[in-house]
Amino acid sequence: MENKTLFDKIWDAHVVKSIPNGPDVFFIDKHFIHEVTSPVAFLGLESRGVPVLYPEKTIATPDHNVPTIDQDKTIKDKLSRMQVERLRENCQKYGIDLHDLGSDHHGIVHVIGPELGITQPGMTIVCGDSHTSTHGAFGTIAFGIGTSEVEMVFATQCIMQVKPKKMRITVDGELGKGVTSKDIILYIISKISASGGTGYFLEYAGSAIRNLSMEARMTICNMSIEMGARGGLIAPDETTFEYLKGKQYCPKGEDWDKAVAYWKTLKTDDGATFDLEYSYDAADIEPMITYGTNPGMGIKVRDMIPTTEGMEGSEKKSYLKSLEYMGFQPGEAMKGKKVDYVFVGSCTNGRIEDIRSVANFVKGKQKADNITAWIVPGSREVEKQAIEEGLVAILEEAGFKLRQPGCSACLAMNDDKIPSGKYAVSTSNRNFEGRQGPGSRTLLASPLTVAAVAITGTIADPRDVFEN
Template sequence: MAKTLFEKIWDKHVVKEIPDGPSVLYIDRHFIHEVTSPQAFKGLEKRGLQVFRPKQVVATADHNVPTLNQHLPIKEELSRIQVQTLTENCKKFGIDLYGLGHPYQGIVHVIGPELGVTQPGMTMVCGDSHTSTHGAFGAIAFGIGTSEVEMVLATQCLMQSKPKLMRINVDGELKTGVVSKDIILYIIAQISASGATGYFVEYAGSAIRSLSMEARMTICNMSIEMGARGGMIAPDDITFDYMKGRTFAPQGEAWDKAVAYWRTLYSDADAKFDKEINIAAAAIEPMITYGTNPGMGIGVTGHIPALSEIEEKEKPSYEKSLHYMGLEPGANIKGKKIDYVFIGSCTNSRIEDLRMVASFVKGKKKAAGVEVWIVPGSKQVEQQAIQEGIDKVFAEAGFMLRQPGCSACLGMNEDKIPAGKYCISTSNRNFEGRQGPNARTFLASPLTAAAAAVTGEVTDIRELI
């Protein structure tokens, strides 16, 4: 019987099927961090339980950590308590922790792939919605809530209902200046922030297959932003080349055996999807959001939709969103002055992202009045940037290279955008207050963000390269 990539992995991990109910799904890897794990550990202690398989759990500190002076005690009390609690829980329950100061520390969805912990064919969960990132390797990866974190810690299993399946095909060649972040922002703009609700999405097509692993991660990362349960891409030689030799990837004969299995992980030619969408790569231009959800996006040369272009029932929320952003219906987005540029987050903080920005800004200076934060996704990315001299390129341009963490992606640490200020961000969400109370966020690719950094306004990168 023909199967999709998702079904091949799902079926192999079902421990028990409950009639007219969810399945009990075995979980291969469980990532935890300081925000969603404390209550889960407390629940275990109340019930007198141990972590069932601690060696399949990987912990790091990322959401609440400062990105300056990480050698000093954390200033914010809540952040300090959460990070310390994670340290204590990992010690108590025998879990490997890559905390502040550890050479593997970083954003959970960055360190999993770069360490080789993330592998094709796995089921992977974390108490964080952007766990979908790991699906780029041909894995079923999704975010879970705190009670589910406790369930996985206690049993290494999870109750899950099988989602519907969608395939999005992106075919053809991308135009100059268009990168993977533009692909996913374009898709979300086309189908809306709720257009994939109830689905697990597989990305396919020649444009997807041409992407590097880090670019694929960016696309799968934002699957959740269109309502999907997760996103995935079939593994191939690009996947295997990226993984080979990484710290926790299989070695020797085990590697050969693993690759042989991984090569079976693809959707059969006659596999059935509940929904299929086809997109021409040539139709995509550099994208930017203008509103307060990731589906409110346009090409950088486009205009914010006029009220006449909006459905009647959507107009009140649409006007509320533009009021928050200080923008007018029908206006052009290009040329809008900005105050901050944030290049980082689990979406765009890998070494390829930093290289992309450095290659563009080399020999240029940031615009007066613009503050630029570059936040690597891990200590390994930070060290690689230093080894390659990328840190010097940023310093000469007036950009600040900070230390690893989630940073200004979300207002849970010291890196907040001031009220009323405009920030072009390579992160994944532009909700009201996401980057700080009353902060205003434009989502864009690293290239578009870099262009704004040197011009001081929303700019079409194609005019500068």
Template structure:
């Protein structure tokens, strides 16, 4: 892959003389090619991620118009949604999945795009491979035909999902027509409880502001709790920005960010690295920056979270009870009752002790090496509960190989859980890993919509630690009660 895959093609600000600017505005303004009042901005895109699901129609559009991909070296392709997580060396069994993956292979070959397909050492979930390869960097713009592109914002970048027609637009021009969203700051301060981590933070925030609370905004996450998170934790936070209706989310880069990027495969080297770091250190919101909305939360108020309904905003602390329908906004009571009925739950139910059937640990939210290490640490010396199917799916070949080098696969195997091969897996019902109708799955993924993990399946979103606790007990438990006295952050 070319070294300049995420090279900026625009002049960048120095960070000086821009009083009152948010981090978002600094990056956005640096990438505006043209701006006219009353029209969307023409925004330059540094890197375009593509996969097999949302790219075929875009490639067809280029063919019909006789256009090439304008900057193929700034396009990163991988197969993730439709791939099986067993026997990836064999032909894909599902006909539609096989067709889509094969089509991506043909399209990339025709248009000169390097593909990290099955069998490639860099293959994996698109939002996992970008960061781990050093493709994702501060101060850049990233898009993909996938809503969880907001993951990359953890690096202090503008990253968001786009539709198929926009995928074609970026392929043809490396630019995108885009209206500037409003800016929101969400601060989280304080010390997290034992067993509480990034996934719990974001589920808590969404439960407080609702699945539509961020609509129209791009969110900057700040506060000492956010700064204390690892890059992998920050990616989990930004990943689920879309689940509150936001356009995306980002976190200002710091030494944690710089240390993570340094030395990765496609990270800048030598003098280019020094220049890049000097620029990255200018990327922060000015002290007098003006946001359209500012929200603050206390870390101490957050406990291990679980969802009980059919959108990520329907979440509660694991010791809390399902809200009563009469306490819900009257305009939402019908849909609320429908969601509870779908989930087989009732007003004032507790989820503590509820029997579950499946556990899925994976997805672009929680499939990185840190997640797997955490789960392995918890599972060591334990066995999965009888009658519970547990899927542990690494986010990439690199994560899979690292887990094997560290012996995590052996810990999982001793617990009765094989480590699968990388892919989106049971996050969504587009491959062989589907949850059967009526079954409950505790999932580390990002969406609990009706049928998301398979027709009539029932999804309970949770952190890797809470999912691991469900795997060994066969029910939903407060993981804090199963942890040793020393702190173990989820």
């Protein structure tokens, strides 16, 4: 009997048909949609007179364009308003479950899927959003698709996909003080580069990964795409089952026992082979921060920006262009640089654990005067928990501004933009030119590092700030 990887087991179970020397026809268990990539796909269905084949397998929520203040009022931006209205109309027309603005379970699509228990081990999940890889934390094959593919899934519940190569990334050992899952993934991307995972689906393994909470695992899988990978996944275990038990969409009673029995088989067999493997020591990982214009341009907060030594030609030119945009110089220290904004939120770090960690660290302290601090919960459920646990009161007392759920300042598709030339230390996933607004300068970091920056007003190591 062939030894299979976790990825192989899930993939092979979902292949409807293999095309010789071509892609597989691949069945999709759950299809998440939002207001940005679905309208054109729905228009395609209408023009061909084709229905949504399995509306019950599709779940919708508006998140990218929505405002994060006054959500009970009419959306001011015309395009955003139109897209949200179209989502409502299309969900009603085709019988799709919509978690709308103001509803109890509204939020970022990759936050509400897990918290409702829609995301379950062994599934295949797609969404017209690159960070669909988040759901891989549960032992799923989850990846982003384009608008034409959204239409294909609507019509057939299948997609055409060439099976990716397989990579395993093992992180063993114990994490040091102040080091989080966000630091793990920024560290890995800094080692592999922003394109090092291209053509691969990743499996994260090792004791440091197994010891993470589900929310921390989601952060890691979320950023798989930032090294060019198709997606990333982690084998389900007792931590996964405990997180899912009792959630709204999860099996109950005997069905739960049967589901868990199957989920326990979802792991890589001993002796299964990967096309590429990397191993890292958790002890070498420290609080990280990016300094450039892709997520691979990251260093330990205490380190210096790399020099151009050994770089030549286009590589050197591109590197210097990136630093020029950021207003940095090769060989400079990152610590101590002045910052204007901090943002805690997004599908990467907008969950309750993230907000708890920031609140715990800033309790009794005050943000620096030069800092504008935004906290944006990833869902209504997270917002509710943050209020009930007293976290919002702590954060507001420290000078943070709590906004309503949505993608917010992760991307410049809504009103929460960073002004041109300003620096933002962000818990989101991308730091490309203009990602958080035209001319904005983004530095990616963990919620703990963001909390340290907010208190000091400069780039800081959380281990220094919060030991005092």
